Amino acid sequence: MSKKILGLVSLMIVTIGLIGCSIIGNIKGDDKDISVDEEMETVEASKNMEEKIVDNDDLAITVTQKYESGSRIYKEIGYIVQIINRKSDTDLEITISDMSVNGKKNKPLWTTTVASGSKLKDEIVWWVGDKSDKYNPNVKTIKDLKNVKGTIVVSDCKTSSNIGKYKINIK
Structure with missing residues (x-):
């Protein structure tokens, strides 16, 4: 009985070893680096700025940076904003x-929650990858974010x- 158990354990160890070697061989055998795939050309750019778009007793929102990140397949363009909730008793949504960019209607993505009395950094995002023309027809690069209302x-x-x-106008 113990010889059968020993044989079974030995067989399992050899099998696991062969499977492990096979997986490692497949990983090492793939010489193509997907980070250089022409379809996934990565773009990262940013432009620092400081533009207050809301500033009152309850709330302050300041655009601190314009950014562009991603690839031709999936790219985000937008603004990084600093939000200060000055209300001490209310969480804000x-x-x-x-929204419009240079006179054309756009649909950037942005909903956030800021706890009472706190600060938060967040992003207003235009998705401009494949099939995004329906939502953001005139935003393709960071340079296109002009006259945003x-x-x-x-x-x-x-x-x-x-x-x-609050009506906003980001230049």
């Missing part, structure tokens, strides 16, 4: 609507009641 909508997280709407 912040969204963006009615829209509305920032601020709500109370608990009650969803509207706290304010």
Whole structure:
């Protein structure tokens, strides 16, 4: 009985070893580096800026940077924003609507929550990879973000009641 168990354990060890070697061989055998794939040409660029788009007793939102990141297949272009919730008793939900870039309607992605009395860095994102023309027809590079207009909508997280709407114009 113990010879059978010993034989079975030995067979399992040899099998696991062969499987492991096979996996390592496949990994080492693939010489093509996918990071240099022509379809995945990566772009990263940024431009520092400092533009207050909302500043009142309750809330401050400042655009600190324009950025571009990704590849031709999936690329993000947008703004990095610093948000300060000056309310000490209310968590805020912040969204963006009615956006246009250089006069053309766009649909960037942005909804965030900022806890009462705290700061947060977040991103307003235009997705400009494959099949994005429907949402952002005129934004292809960081240089295209000009004359950006829209509305920032601020709500109370608990009650969803509207706290304010702020028209913005980012140059």
